Amino acid sequence: MNNTRPLPKFDPRSIPVLGIDDHLAGVPSAHLSPEALRQRFRHPPVWTPEHSVEKKFTDRTPALAAVLIPLVMRDELTLLLTERTTNLSTHSGQVALPGGRTDDTDHDAVDTALREAHEEVGLPRDHVEVLGTLPTYVTGTAFIITPVVALVRPGFVLQPNPNEVADVFEVPLGYLMNPANHRRHEMEFDGAIRQWLSMPYSDPSMGGDGNDARERYIWGATAGMLRNLYRFLSA
Template sequence: MARDLISKLTVALERDGAGSSDFDLNPETVLPEGRKLRPAGVLVPVSVVADTPRLILTKRSSALKHHPGQIAFPGGKQDEGDADVTATALREAREEIGLPPEMPRVLGHLPIHETVTSFSVTPVVAILDSSFEPIAEPGEVDEVFTVPLAHVLNPENYVVESRRWRGQRRHYYAVPYGPYYIWGATARMLRGLAARMSE
């Protein structure tokens, strides 16, 4: 089962496709010309240790200035010392959830996602075929949890919702799971993976 999943993920990641952004569902948004985006990398870690493959996510600390309490992939902005965005994603995963950097088997990348906070985010998809004990980074991560991969790969589980942001109504994807409200950039990147896996 794991081998079949890895094969399907690899094929999906090799497909050509446009990037995504926080503005995909808001076509009236006018982005400023010459805007500068900061590179970032996030890890999309899929554990295949158990019979049911599961995606590892984090709940950000409610004390953070940016995106408090939101569901996110382990990741962050690229530092000067990072060789590339893959190295960024692996470093951040080690810091945020205690994932040993040699453990993930990187399969590839999803197209770059532009966020409303001016980041150019590269999602790095990786397989974990051995277990580890997650350690949430104090002050950054309130919780490390998993959802069945099948849940986020099913396009029918996604809904489009909206809220007011900076005086305008902004639409976004959400893919709720139990008590976890997965939305915004995280849901949009996962929706892109679901679409690729459905092709």
């Protein structure tokens, strides 16, 4: 029996902040260069992911999936993110990494992530240099996700799929790899306490100054996978 319990309906922005992890050190900027990231994936440290399995929201059959963590090689590395359209059945309207469900024709998780990134936003494969993968992350909606980390050469022209993607934007990687920007939340749902992170980002490209900037609310599974990237790079 699938999806016997309804998905939670709430505005994550309305849930109080329990704490901010500004007691943790950020990843130094020298460790966030393309070559430093290449070396980190060639010689990975011993580390443990902080977030791996969310409490279930539904009883749907588990499904394999993959997402791309696309790091654009600008003067400062940025992370390419999407805002999902509101008509999608899961995680509608949320900030997300490009990616989706594995197809039978996909060779592996890397193939899934690259295919989905091209289908969702038109990111061409010949601009992408895959560095490696992070441990799987299981969402409350039963997706078993493999995050694929990659460098992206600038000069691409995106063509977002309007049926899936409402917007595409970039966030400085240094901002996301600084725990002073990581906020902790929790709420009770279906008799269980559920905890997650948020990483709100004021996008200066969407306003004239900091007060007018649009908030990009990164939370849930996307924030959890980015927190694991932080743990991997800071180990």
